[in-house]
Amino acid sequence: xxxxxxxxxxxxxxxxxxxxxxxxxxxxxxxxxxxxxxxxxxxxxxxxxxxxxxxxxxxxxxxxxxxxxxxxxxxxxxxxxxxxxxxxxxxxxxxxxxxxxxxxxxxxxxxxxxxxxxxxxxxxxxxxxxxxxxxxxxxxxxxxxxxxxxxxxxxxxxxxxxxxxxxxxxxxxxxxxxxxxxxxxxxxxxxxxxxxxxxxxxxxxxxxxxxxx
Amino acid sequence: xxxxxxxxxxxxxxxxxxxxxxxxxxxxxxxxxxxxxxxxxxxxxxxxxxxxxxxxxxxxxxxxxxxxxxxxxxxxxxxxxxxxxxxxxxxxxxxxxxxxxxxxxxxxxxxxxxxxxxxxxxxxxxxxxxxxxxxxxxxxxxxxxxxxxxxxxxxxxxxxxxxxxxxxxxxxxxxxxx
Numbered sequence: 001x002x003x004x005x006x007x008x009x010x011x012x013x014x015x016x017x018x019x020x021x022x023x024x025x026x027x028x029x030x031x032x033x034x035x036x037x038x039x040x041x042x043x044x045x046x047x048x049x050x051x052x053x054x055x056x057x058x059x060x061x062x063x064x065x066x067x068x069x070x071x072x073x074x075x076x077x078x079x080x081x082x083x084x085x086x087x088x089x090x091x092x093x094x095x096x097x098x099x100x101x102x103x104x105x106x107x108x109x110x111x112x113x114x115x116x117x118x119x120x121x122x123x124x125x126x127x128x129x130x131x132x133x134x135x136x137x138x139x140x141x142x143x144x145x146x147x148x149x150x151x152x153x154x155x156x157x158x159x160x161x162x163x164x165x166x167x168x169x170x171x172x173x174x175x176x177x178x179x180x181x182x183x184x185x186x187x188x189x190x191x192x193x194x195x196x197x198x199x200x201x202x203x204x205x206x207x208x209x210x211x212x213x
Numbered sequence: 214x215x216x217x218x219x220x221x222x223x224x225x226x227x228x229x230x231x232x233x234x235x236x237x238x239x240x241x242x243x244x245x246x247x248x249x250x251x252x253x254x255x256x257x258x259x260x261x262x263x264x265x266x267x268x269x270x271x272x273x274x275x276x277x278x279x280x281x282x283x284x285x286x287x288x289x290x291x292x293x294x295x296x297x298x299x300x301x302x303x304x305x306x307x308x309x310x311x312x313x314x315x316x317x318x319x320x321x322x323x324x325x326x327x328x329x330x331x332x333x334x335x336x337x338x339x340x341x342x343x344x345x346x347x348x349x350x351x352x353x354x355x356x357x358x359x360x361x362x363x364x365x366x367x368x369x370x371x372x373x374x375x376x377x378x379x380x381x382x383x384x385x386x387x388x389x390x391x
Contacts, residue, residue, distance in 0.1 A: 004334040005353045011335070012354040017245035020259055024241060025234050028263055032230060032270055 068104045069126045091141045092155070098134035099162050102183055105130060106169050106176045113175060127179045135186045163187040222283050225273050233273070237266055240284075243355065244291050250350055251295045251343060261298055265291045284357065285364030292347060292365060299343060337387040345380035352377050 017024065064080065067073035077097075085093055105127045112120040138159070145152050166180045166187070173180075218239070224232030244265055249258035268290050276286050338346055351357045351365065363373045 005349070008334050008338070009354045012246055012250065012350070015246040015249055016242060017249075017259060017262060020241055020245060020262060024259075024263065025237050028237065028266055028270075029230065029234065031263070031267055032233075035267075035271075 066104075068101055068108065069130050070122065091137065091144060092158070094137040095134065095141060095158070098130055098137055099165065101130050102127060102134060102180070103165060103169060106173050106180070109176055110173050124176070124179065127176060128182075131179055131183045131186070134183060135189075138186055138189075159187040218283055219278060222273065222276065222278070225270070226276070233270055236283075240287055241266075243284075244287060247288065247291055247347075247350055247355065248295055250338075250354075251347060252298065253339065257298070261291075261294050265294045268294065281364040282361055285361045288351065288355075288357070288365045289367075295343070295347075333388060334384075337384055340387050341380070341384055344376075345383050348373075348377050348380040349384065 064073045064077050067077045081094060081097060085091060105123055109120060109123040109127065112123055141152075141155060145155065163184050166183045170177045170180045218236070221232045221236045221239075225236060241262070245258060245262045248261045248265070249255070252258055252261065265287070269287060272290070276283065338349060341349070348362070351362045357365070359370045359373050359377075362377075363370050366373065366376075368376070
């Protein structure tokens with residue numbers, strides 16, 4: 001049998017792939033090139049999609065966070081704010097957000113005034129509504145502090161900071177003075193009894209203008 | 214030669230198509246005839262040969278010189294390609310084309326007896342199961358060493374020897390039945 005196998009081996013070795021010898025490499029090379037091109041195209045698509053997703057996502061988040069009352073994305077912003085507040089149990093974030101919104105609305109109002117836009121009155125209303133929200137948020141934080149029995153000096157400092165911003169805004173945008181004055185009163189009413197006392201030791205009280213005697 | 218092949222393999226690993234083209238030329242016949250003797254169909258053998266080299270190209274970066282020879286690596290992939298094909302087709306043994314090929318490649322009148330003997334072995338070989346047949350091909354036709362065959366099959370030398378012995382025994386039994 002081994003002799004037969006040897007002879008069979010000769011037959012085996014005589015087998016030649018004629019077609020492949022002539023053009024096999026060309027065909028294979030084309031296949032390799034196609035695969036390389038497809039891979040590169042796929043890689044570029046993935047990279048581009050990721051960049052687009054990140055850019056769109058980032059842009060969307062920024063747009064949402066910058067939304068003002070009355071704008072399309074504002075409800076989404078409030079929803080996300082509610083979720084974060086609920087999860088983190090931090091009621092300071094809504095307070096800060098309302099301050100930013102009040103400032104944004106005042107800027108917007110001035111722009112509309114320059115443009116003599118009919119929407120100016122709408123924005124005035126929104127400023128008032130947002131000041132109302134601000135009052136509610138400040139009361140909530142104040143309530144939590146009273147419950148816990150702690151004096152949050154940081155909160156008082158923040159209220160002072162807010163008041164400074166509102167006073168600065170009044171100077172730049174006198175048309176919104178009435179609404180901003182309301183916000184300033186809230187910064188005073190949100191303070192504890194000690195925090196409300198001026199240099200003379202007089203308490204400001206809620207709703208008071210804070211003017212000393 | 215071995216140094217040249219290793220050089221071409223290393224270049225291919227870096228993505229040098231031209232180097233791989235040279236490997237293709239060097240090993241084309243080996244791969245083709247092995248596959249042909251497993252499927253007994255020229256067109257199928259050509260396709261599977263191309264598939265084998267394509268798979269080698271795609272996976273060559275994973276080839277490690279310290280783990281075995283390039284021949285072993287190549288035949289292992291060729292073997293897997295044939296197994297995948299067989300699973301799809303659920304055919305393994307005999308192709309009627311083979312007899313015609315043999316008949317046309319030889320001068321029947323001058324070597325009739327030898328041809329008959331060869332045909333007996335050839336037919337018997339075709340009747341062998343795929344695993345045994347490939348062992349015969351690797352050992353007696355491609356003249357791979359026991360350890361190289363072990364690389365291809367993923368088995369130890371001792372196992373390979375036993376398997377070759379059994380394959381020959383089966384072949385003899387088939388031939389003895391005639």
